[in-house]
Amino acid sequence: MNIIFSINDIAAVAAQFWTKYADEKIFAFHGQMGAGKTTFIHALCDAKKVSSTVSSPTYSIINQYNYTHGNLYHIDLYRLNDEEEAIRSGVEDALYSGDICLVEWPEKTPHLFPADTVHVYITHIDAHTRNMRTAQ
Numbered sequence: 001m002n003i004i005f006s007i008n009d010i011a012a013v014a015a016q017f018w019t020k021y022a023d024e025k026i027f028a029f030h031g032q033m034g035a036g037k038t039t040f041i042h043a044l045c046d047a048k049k050v051s052s053t054v055s056s057p058t059y060s061i062i063n064q065y066n067y068t069h070g071n072l073y074h075i076d077l078y079r080l081n082d083e084e085e086a087i088r089s090g091v092e093d094a095l096y097s098g099d100i101c102l103v104e105w106p107e108k109t110p111h112l113f114p115a116d117t118v119h120v121y122i123t124h125i126d127a128h129t130r131n132m133r134t135a136q
Contacts, residue, residue, distance in 0.1 A: 002133040004125065007039070013132070014043035021134075024118050026095060028106035031122035036130045040122060041074055041102045048072060048100075061089045071099040077108040086112060 001020055005013045021027070029037040038056050045054045050065040050072060057063040057076040065072045073094040080086050086109040094101055095112060106113060116136065123131045 002131070004129060004131050006128045006130075010040065010043045011046065014040070014047040017044060018047055021118055024116070025098065026101050026114055026117040027103065027120055028113060028117050029102065029104050029120045029122065030106065032124065035122045035124050037104045037122055038076075040120075040130075040132065041104070044102060045072065045074070062091065062094055064094075071097070073097070073099060073101045075101060075103040077103065077105040080108050083109045083112055 001017070003013055003016070029041065031037050042054050045065060045067075048067040048069075050067045052065050054065065054074070055063065057074050061076060061080070063074045065074065075091055075094060077086060077091070080089065080091075086092065091103075091109065092112055095103075095114065103113075106117075106119070119135045121133050121135070125131055
């Protein structure tokens with residue numbers, strides 16, 4: 001999947017993303033600070049009709065949300081120093097829970113991810129436009 005989109009298109013792109021990856025559970029979001037990872041994850045949560053308020057887990061590391069088919073985890077590894085700290089924080093438990101996990105800054109703990117993780121790369125094109133490509 002390779003899509004160029006603007007913030008005006010983000011809801012449609014999120015819906016398209018879930019259609020393509022309906023059976024996948026683990027998503028690793030790569031991109032520089034300000035690329036739009038959190039914004040896109042928020043749109044993905046909206047598309048799944050998450051019932052609680054979606055916020056960035058930068059300080060909590062893991063936010064757990066409920067949606068109609070179970071739980072969804074939003075994980076932000078930015079503040080972690082190593083994989084051991086991630087394990088102590090419960091990241092590995094979330095990744096292998098069978099629930100959907102949307103993970104920012106996966107390069108902090110590359111060895112924790114299952115082989116079937118979908119890697120999502122978001123890059124900044126200009127103030128209003130982003131490119132998103134995926135790989136498994």
